Amino acid sequence: MPNITYAEHTYACRSDESVLECLARHGVELSSSCRAGVCQTCMVKATSGAPPSEAQKGLKPQLQQQGYFLACICTPAEDLTVGAADEADLPRSDATVMDKTPFNETIVRLRLKPESAFDYRPGQFINLHRDDGLIRSYSIASLPRDGYLELHVEHIAGGRMSAWIRNELAAGETLQIDGPHGDCFYIDSAPEQNLLLIGTGSGLAPLYGIVRDALAHGHRGQIHLFHGGRERGKLYLIDELKQLAEQHDNMFYTPCLSGPDNHGFAAGRANELALQQFPKLDGWRVYLCGHPEMVNNTKKKAFLAGANFDQIHADPFTFSEAGAPA
Numbered sequence: 001m002p003n004i005t006y007a008e009h010t011y012a013c014r015s016d017e018s019v020l021e022c023l024a025r026h027g028v029e030l031s032s033s034c035r036a037g038v039c040q041t042c043m044v045k046a047t048s049g050a051p052p053s054e055a056q057k058g059l060k061p062q063l064q065q066q067g068y069f070l071a072c073i074c075t076p077a078e079d080l081t082v083g084a085a086d087e088a089d090l091p092r093s094d095a096t097v098m099d100k101t102p103f104n105e106t107i108v109r110l111r112l113k114p115e116s117a118f119d120y121r122p123g124q125f126i127n128l129h130r131d132d133g134l135i136r137s138y139s140i141a142s143l144p145r146d147g148y149l150e151l152h153v154e155h156i157a158g159g160r161m162s163a164w165i166r167n168e169l170a171a172g173e174t175l176q177i178d179g180p181h182g183d184c185f186y187i188d189s190a191p192e193q194n195l196l197l198i199g200t201g202s203g204l205a206p207l208y209g210i211v212r213d214a215l216a217h218g219h220r221g222q223i224h225l226f227h228g229g230r231e232r233g234k235l236y237l238i239d240e241l242k243q244l245a246e247q248h249d250n251m252f253y254t255p256c257l258s259g260p261d262n263h264g265f266a267a268g269r270a271n272e273l274a275l276q277q278f279p280k281l282d283g284w285r286v287y288l289c290g291h292p293e294m295v296n297n298t299k300k301k302a303f304l305a306g307a308n309f310d311q312i313h314a315d316p317f318t319f320s321e322a323g324a325p326a
Helices: 019-025 061-065 160-167 201-216 238-247 270-277 292-304
Strands: 003-006 009-012 043-048 068-070 080-084 093-102 107-114 125-129 135-139 149-154 174-181 195-200 223-229 251-257 285-290 312-316
Touching (some): 061 068, 107 160, 107 174, 135 149, 201 223, 201 285, 238 251
Parallel strands (some): 223 251
Antiparallel strands (some): 043 068, 043 080, 125 174
C-alpha cells in the first residue's frame, strides 16, 4: 500500500483509489472538477517518487518532465511526495467579460476579452477561476480573428459556476483563465477529408468553432454537423448554422430532437441518426462533444464503423461529483 505525503503529512493510499480520493478521504481537498483526467484542474507535482505515465496523459512534455500529474486519475504504484503546482509553471491570464447573452433557457453565451495575447485553436477549452478558488472548464466556440473568447455555459441544477455565471456575473467584471487545453480542434493537413461532428447541449460550442475554423481554412471535404437535444429549447444557433450550410456547398447541418415532438427537425438521437446516415466512416475524421455517455458510446461505434482511433476526437462534458458541470 503506497503512501502519499502532502503538506508534510503522510497518508496511506488504498490500492483502488486515486491520489485525489486518498487525500479527500483524509480530509485534504484539492481543486478538482471533471475527476476524469480531462480538465487538468487537479494537477499537482510529485517532488519525490514517479507518478504512473497514465496520470500524465494530455500534459505538455515539459510539465511531465517536471513531475506534474493529474491526481484524479493517478493510482500510485509507489510512495509519492506531492506538492501544489507552481504558479510560474501554470500561468493565468486576466479576461474581461464583454457580453453575456442567453441562447435559451439553459445556455448562456459568454464573451471574454483576454488582457494579454492568447493563442488557441477553436474547440480547445480553458479553465475559468472564480475568486473563491472554484475552477471549471469551458470549450471555445470562437475563432482567434473574432477578437474575443466565446464560451457556451449550460446551467445544470447544482452547478455552482454555471449558476453564478447565469445569475450574477456581469459585463465589465474580470475573471482569471488558464489554457488553452485539449486536442479537439480542426486539423488542416487533410483538406479533402470528410468530417463528422456530433454534439448534444452545449457540446455544440467546440463543434461550432471547429466548423467555422474548417470553413475559414477552405476545407473541401464534406462537413456534417449533427446537434441534438430532447426538446426544442435545447437547440440553439439554428439560424446561424443553416446560414453557414447555405453559404457552403460542402457543409451540412442536421438539428435533431429525441423527444415526442420534433418540431419539424430530424426525429431521434443525434448520434444514432448520424451513424445511420453514415454507417461506414473509413477515412473520416470524427468529433464528439457533449454528454459523456453519448460521447463514449459513439466513440466505440465510430471506430467499429471504420474511423481510425487517432482520428476520433472526443470531448465528454464531464460533471463533478455534486452533479455540477465544469
